[in-house]
Each structure stands twice: as structure tokens, then as C-alpha cells.
Amino acid sequence: MFIKFKEVIIITCMSVIKELSRVLPKGIVLTGEENTRPFECDGLSVYRQKPLAVVLPENIDQIKQVLKICKAHKTPVVTRGAGTGLAGGAMPLSESIVLGLSKLRQVKHIDVENQLAIVEPGVRNISISEAVASHGLYYAPDPSSQIACSIGGNVAENSGGVHCLKYGLTVHNVEAVKILTIDGEELILSRKDKGLGLLALMNGSEGLLGVIVEITVKLTKTPDLARVVMAGFDSVRHCADSVSDIIKAGIIPAGLEMMDSFAIEAAEGFAQVGYPLDAQALLLCELDGTEAEVQAELDIVLKVLSGASSIKVSNSEQERLDLWKGRKSAFPAVGRLSPDYYCMDGTIPRRHLADMLEKINELSQKYQLRVANVFHAGDGNLHPLILYDANIEGELEKTEEFGTEILKLSVDMGGTITGEHGVGIEKLDAMCHQFNSKELEIFHKIKAAFDPEALLNPGKAVPELHRCAELGAMHVHHGQLPHPELERF
Amino acid sequence: MSDRIEQLQEEVKNSSSIHIDSQWLNYSGIEEYFSEELVITVKAGTAIKEIQAQLEENQQIFPFYITDENQSIGAAYAIGAQDISDSVLGVKIIDGSGELLNFGGQVMKNVAGYDVARMLVGSQGQLAIITQISFKVMPKSYIADLKPSYKENERSTLREEIEGRLKTVFDPRGVFN
Missing domain, CATH: 3.30.70.2190 (Alpha-Beta Plaits)
Known part of the structure; x- marks a missing residue:
């Protein structure tokens, strides 16, 4: 009997949900339009996609089971913290499940003497500081979403905040992480490990290499x-x-x-x-x-x-x-002044700040879109907010084009397309401008070293090479074009 | 791009076995230093004390413990521990196929792509030739007594496996040893 291709997919999907529901306790696997809709986007709400199912495990053993089942069915897994990310990193894929870690929200241990705390990934950033405040300590990185965002998400994005210049980013304030590989195997990565800097690699890896299930954070003395x-x-x-x-x-x-x-x-x-x-x-x-x-x-x-x-x-x-x-x-x-706004995240050497702000102003006039600038000047990390109205046809596209110009400028000034929000799906095209195909290839191979079948958050953070080729994006680094002898307009 | 880099690329392409050290690398000097940016970019063969002298002129220092200031900065990076990694902002490398690649940059915050610049700290010349490194530096007055940070933990089998695969990512022919 013939089974059409589409039907094969549906059958596979059914069996993965069936098996997840069979193995896990009731209430952990959510399916259906109504239950999965709250998970169809993260903080970048212009892009939405409903997943096959949402799984909200309560402990590490359950996460292992989820990974093993998904691996067996070759079902992609999109790990999600609090869903406050601004780059679409936690946006589901139609054939994926969402692995939400919000139920793992325990501060497991506080070591006052060594200024460390062991926490579960779903613990909110601010909750760590609240839990240790009575000891005269706090957790330094403070993304503006800190009352809502989770520490697991912070590690996945290597989040920043207002106080990075003096106290560092997430990567500087994490002592160790416990991750699960796609096979459901535990791997502890610590600052004290011999060998390659895998802990640093895990910070900012946007859920593509492993599932972060426990974090040991460094605590800072509260200043007088x-x-x-x-x-x-x-x-x-x-x-x-x-x-x-x-x-x-x-x-x-x-x-x-x-x-x-x-x-x-x-x-x-x-x-x-x-x-x-x-x-x-x-x-x-x-x-x-x-x-x-x-x-x-x-x-x-x-x-x-x-x-x-x-x-x-x-x-x-x-x-x-x-x-x-x-x-x-x-x-x-700013949000009150406009139906929608688009937040950029380029970072440049501080000495170019004034030039950049002038350029953004010129572009604002060119695109006829208003821009508010409010940003981490000390880090050279810009957050131009481009105001637009998604209900006006073509305005979102115009806004994205404007944003891309700003990001290209950031790279050309010796900076980067994203300082703290991550690439997600939002900045995939801009990645083609910052990295050449050889560098992108290395990124893909690093992923494959952890996740050969590309089941963890596939398609995010690193663009496929053909995507860059189709864009015709030209890799420019420090103002040096390939073949500088050719005229370009 | 300097001639020496092109020579090194050629050498990697034409060799089956290379042992990297600073004498062989023969590539030194301070590439760029903007004290108000708190960033210094150096060629990997540069002696640490030469860099320190430059920083000293602006009352700045490396915010990590220096074991031996006669060493090259590339050697310190290659055997380095987490404290060095914390100060790394970007690297230029030549991989085992002879490609010149750029990871990270000269800014404090950068989350585009995997953090290869920090991942390669401690790679002991086994994955790639590090040709240039950018560091965050600090005003002296903000740095209290620096202590060495050691690597202690033994590697699990799984970690060994992953590191083996990462070696193949950067050096598929196994040139660096």
C-alpha cells in the first residue's frame, strides 16, 4: 500500500507525541492549537510558528527521556527558557517539539564562602539575586528583562545588561554548567576543566549544542x-x-x-x-x-x-x-509612541559612537522611519529602536532593510551584528556579512561535533551557506572588500 | 594582509606535520592599541613583557595572572586557563587547511556565532595556528592581586570524544601536533 510522503511525516509526528505522552506523567506534554499557541513565538513576536507539541518536564530525568524519544524519532527540539529572547531563538519549528524548562526553577545550593550558587535553568535572573541578598551578595549580569528571563536562557544567549563593562557578561559569571547532549547524556563543563574552553563555547550557543539543565553562577559582593x-x-x-x-x-x-x-x-x-x-x-x-x-x-x-x-x-x-x-x-x-518597534543590537568600538549615531539619523531620514536611541554606551552596544507600523503594507520589510543597513555598518566599523541578544532567526542574513563561508562552515561543523543529526534548535544562529550565496551578500571585513580594485556602487 | 601570514598559510597547506611554537611562528608586534577602548590587539608571537610595557604607559594591565612574562602571548593563550579566556575578545587563526579565519572581534560584547575565540584558549596548538589575539585590558587601579587559575578536573570519556571531534573540525588532516 502506498503512503504519501506527507502522511509518513504525520504518522511519525503522531508516534513521537504518543510516545512522549505514554512515558511522561500527565500534564507535561501539551498538544493542540490552544495549548501550544502561547509558545508559538518568543520576544520577537513578528515571527510565529506552532510546534508539534510543547513538553514541560519537571526534572532532569524527564528531560533525558524527552531527548531520547526525540532522537529516536529524529524530531527537532527547541529548548525554551522564559521566552523573552529578542531574536527568535526559541521560535518553534513546525515539525519540532518545544522543550520548556520553566518548571525547573529551584535555587539548589548557595555557597556563601565561595560566592557561588547552583541553580536550575528555569530560575529567573532576578530570583538569584533575591535568594542571596541576605548574604550581601547578588548575581551581577542584569539584562533589562531580568524580572522575567531565566538563567538558562541567559547562558544560552550569553546575555548582557547595564553592568557588563565592570562586571562582565554571563560567560564571565558562570562557574560551571551541566548539559545534556542530544543523546540524553550528562556533561559537566567547568572553569576548572583541562582542555578546550567548552564552557565558554556553551555560553551563547543558542540551544544548538546541548540542553543546559543546571548552572553554577558566580555571585558578587553587593557594593556599599x-x-x-x-x-x-x-x-x-x-x-x-x-x-x-x-x-x-x-x-x-x-x-x-x-x-x-x-x-x-x-x-x-x-x-x-x-x-x-x-x-x-x-x-x-x-x-x-x-x-x-x-x-x-x-x-x-x-x-x-x-x-x-x-x-x-x-x-x-x-x-x-x-x-x-x-x-x-x-x-x-517608546512602545507607547508607535504600534510596533524593532530593536537592534549592533556593537561597535566606542570611538565610533558619534559617527554611528549620525549615520543612523541619516538612515532614519532615508527610510522615513523614526528611531529612538537608548543604549549601553560604555560597551559600544547600540539599541536603536526603529518605530514602524506592521499594519502598513511593506513597512516591516522597510524596517528590516533599515536594520540590516545598521548591522552592516556595525561590522564595517569593526564591531558585530549582535552584542547581547543573539542571532536566532532574526540576524541570519546579517551573519553572512560578518562571517565568510569558511568561518560559517566551521560553525556548522562545531554543531555537528555535538549534534550530528542537527536536532537541537536546527536552522537557528548560523545561516546555511546557500542562504548567504542567494543573498549575494559580500563579506566585508574592516572595510576591506574582496577584489578592492573593482568599482562597486 | 602580511606576507608572513601568506607564508604560514602556504606552509600549512604543504605540510603534513607542524609543531607550533613562537620561534617557528615568527610573527610578533602590537597590531592595534586604543587605550580608551580598553582593547589591545597583538600578534601571537609578541613577548608578554613587550605588551605589558605598552599597557604600562597608559596605566593599564592584563587582568589575568602572568606566569612568565618572557613567554609569547600566543603561548600563554595556548596553555591558558579560564582567566585568560575571560579577557579574550577575538582571534585570527590559520586552520589545518591553511585558511585564515576570524572569530570574535575588538568589542566587549559579541554574541554572533559560537565563541571560538574563547574556546581555543587551552588548545595547545593542536587545532589551529593562533596568529593574532585581541584582549580586553583594564586600568591598573581596578585590578587587585591576581592569582593563577589552574585547570584541575580530569576529562570524562564523553568530553574526550567531543574534543576529538572538534580537533577534526579545525584540523581535518591532523597537521598540528
Whole structure:
């Protein structure tokens, strides 16, 4: 009897769901339109896809079972944390299951003396700091989604945040991880391992190499004091150059954030915290440490910022939190002004910040789309928010084209297409600009070394070579084109 | 691109066995240093003390423990532990097929592609020739006493297997030994 190809797929799918449901306790395997819809996208909601099923295991043994069954059926597995990712890394595939780790949310052990905590992947970022606060400790990396995002997702994306310049990224604050390979085998990767830097490799691998099931994070001593300096500037260039000047003066601020006039206006309208509405750009510079350290840094920073049009220094913890409130609400504040916005994540050497902001402004005029800039200036990590309306035909495409131009500029200035959000599905095309085919090939082979059948989050993070070829993308590095003798327009 | 890099590429393509050390590499010097960026890019054969002298002029240092300042920076990277990896931002390498490849970069935050630049720390010259490395450096005043970080844990069988496969990814012909 003939069975058509499509029917074979459906039969395979049925049996994988059937087997998962048979092996796992009730309530762990979700199927059907209604149950799977909440998982059809992550924080990048323009792209949606319903999976075959969603599996929400409660412990590591169940995850092992899921992986073994999926491997046997060659069913792709998309691991998901809190679903707050901004690049579509956790978007399901139609023939995949979603492996949601939100039920694994226990802080298993706190080692105060060595400043470590062992946590499950579904623990929210902020919950770690809350759990250790009474010991005078906290977990330093603080992505803006920290009240919702999970630590497993943070490791998968190598997430950043406001305080990276001084305290590092996720990769710097992870002591060890326990992963499961696609075969369901446990592998512990630690900073103390002999051999290759596999722990660093796992950070930021976007769920393509293994399933992270336990993380040992490093904890940081809570500083005695933190104060924030808010400086308004008459020009964007002056503000951007001050960023480099502060670092040149030998200061590493705990946070160094910049906002342009549009972002200032939006944030002030939303949070009403006293931002200078007449300023073209705003700098928030946080200093932390002992009282003496903060004072010493403050003296230098105030000297560097003497050309600012306005200066305010927080004099109490409440004032400090108020000054940050505007920055932290900038994204939703901008969101109020437009039906949709698109958040970019390019990173460039700090010395090019002013040039980049000027270029973005030119592009904003070219595409007739408004842009708000609110970003981690100290890291050179830009987050231009492009405002658009998805209901206007062609506007999303125009926005994406605008975004791609910004990312290409970031690479050409010696930077990268993504500083902290990851590639996911969103930046696959831009990857063709940053890496040549040989480098991309190495990435694919690294995946195959862990996951030869490409079942873990396939199709994400690294573009297929033919995709880059079809795009006709030209690999440009540091402004050097292949065949520079040829004219190009 | 420098002539020496092209020579090295040719040599890899035409050799069946290469043992990398800094004398053989013969590729040294500071490529780029912007103190306000907290980033220095050096050729792998550069002596650590030469780099330290440059950093010193701007009151900056490597934020990791230096075992032997007479060593080349490439040697420290090749045998390095996690503390060095924490400061690595990017590398240029020549793989076992003689291809010149670039991973990471000169910026603090970079999550495009797998973190090959940090993965190769501790690779002991077995996977690729490291030709150039970019490091994050720090103002001296922010770095307290640095301690050496050692690698202690033995490797599991599974880990050995994965490392073996990764060796093949970068050096399919087994040139580097």
C-alpha cells in the first residue's frame, strides 16, 4: 500500500507525541492549537510558528527521556527558557517539539564562602539575586528583562545588561554548567576543566549544542554604595565623546548608558523623573564601591563632564533609582509612541559612537522611519529602536532593510551584528556579512561535533551557506572588500 | 594582509606535520592599541613583557595572572586557563587547511556565532595556528592581586570524544601536533 510522503511525516509526528505522552506523567506534554499557541513565538513576536507539541518536564530525568524519544524519532527540539529572547531563538519549528524548562526553577545550593550558587535553568535572573541578598551578595549580569528571563536562557544567549563593562557578561559569571547532549547524556563543563574552553563555547550557543539543565553562577559582593551621575548635552557628538573620555580618564563605571532626545522625551513622558527635555543627549553614569571609591571616581567623572549642559548626581538610593527608572522604562515608553518597534543590537568600538549615531539619523531620514536611541554606551552596544507600523503594507520589510543597513555598518566599523541578544532567526542574513563561508562552515561543523543529526534548535544562529550565496551578500571585513580594485556602487 | 601570514598559510597547506611554537611562528608586534577602548590587539608571537610595557604607559594591565612574562602571548593563550579566556575578545587563526579565519572581534560584547575565540584558549596548538589575539585590558587601579587559575578536573570519556571531534573540525588532516 502506498503512503504519501506527507502522511509518513504525520504518522511519525503522531508516534513521537504518543510516545512522549505514554512515558511522561500527565500534564507535561501539551498538544493542540490552544495549548501550544502561547509558545508559538518568543520576544520577537513578528515571527510565529506552532510546534508539534510543547513538553514541560519537571526534572532532569524527564528531560533525558524527552531527548531520547526525540532522537529516536529524529524530531527537532527547541529548548525554551522564559521566552523573552529578542531574536527568535526559541521560535518553534513546525515539525519540532518545544522543550520548556520553566518548571525547573529551584535555587539548589548557595555557597556563601565561595560566592557561588547552583541553580536550575528555569530560575529567573532576578530570583538569584533575591535568594542571596541576605548574604550581601547578588548575581551581577542584569539584562533589562531580568524580572522575567531565566538563567538558562541567559547562558544560552550569553546575555548582557547595564553592568557588563565592570562586571562582565554571563560567560564571565558562570562557574560551571551541566548539559545534556542530544543523546540524553550528562556533561559537566567547568572553569576548572583541562582542555578546550567548552564552557565558554556553551555560553551563547543558542540551544544548538546541548540542553543546559543546571548552572553554577558566580555571585558578587553587593557594593556599599552606588551613585548615578546624569549629564545632559547640547549635542549627540559631545555626549558620545564623553563616553570615551570617562574611560580614558581611567574610570570603569558600573553602568554607562546613553539616550538621544527622542528617547529622553519618551522616557520622561512615561516615568516623570526629571530628565532634561531640552538636551540632545543624556548620559547616565553609575559609580559603585566603597564610599571613598565612589567619591574618588565621582570627582574625576564630574571633571570630565564639565562641558555638559546639565548635571545631576543622586544623593540618595531613592534618587538613584528614580534616575534609572526613566532609562529602564525607555523601551515600553517608546512602545507607547508607535504600534510596533524593532530593536537592534549592533556593537561597535566606542570611538565610533558619534559617527554611528549620525549615520543612523541619516538612515532614519532615508527610510522615513523614526528611531529612538537608548543604549549601553560604555560597551559600544547600540539599541536603536526603529518605530514602524506592521499594519502598513511593506513597512516591516522597510524596517528590516533599515536594520540590516545598521548591522552592516556595525561590522564595517569593526564591531558585530549582535552584542547581547543573539542571532536566532532574526540576524541570519546579517551573519553572512560578518562571517565568510569558511568561518560559517566551521560553525556548522562545531554543531555537528555535538549534534550530528542537527536536532537541537536546527536552522537557528548560523545561516546555511546557500542562504548567504542567494543573498549575494559580500563579506566585508574592516572595510576591506574582496577584489578592492573593482568599482562597486 | 602580511606576507608572513601568506607564508604560514602556504606552509600549512604543504605540510603534513607542524609543531607550533613562537620561534617557528615568527610573527610578533602590537597590531592595534586604543587605550580608551580598553582593547589591545597583538600578534601571537609578541613577548608578554613587550605588551605589558605598552599597557604600562597608559596605566593599564592584563587582568589575568602572568606566569612568565618572557613567554609569547600566543603561548600563554595556548596553555591558558579560564582567566585568560575571560579577557579574550577575538582571534585570527590559520586552520589545518591553511585558511585564515576570524572569530570574535575588538568589542566587549559579541554574541554572533559560537565563541571560538574563547574556546581555543587551552588548545595547545593542536587545532589551529593562533596568529593574532585581541584582549580586553583594564586600568591598573581596578585590578587587585591576581592569582593563577589552574585547570584541575580530569576529562570524562564523553568530553574526550567531543574534543576529538572538534580537533577534526579545525584540523581535518591532523597537521598540528
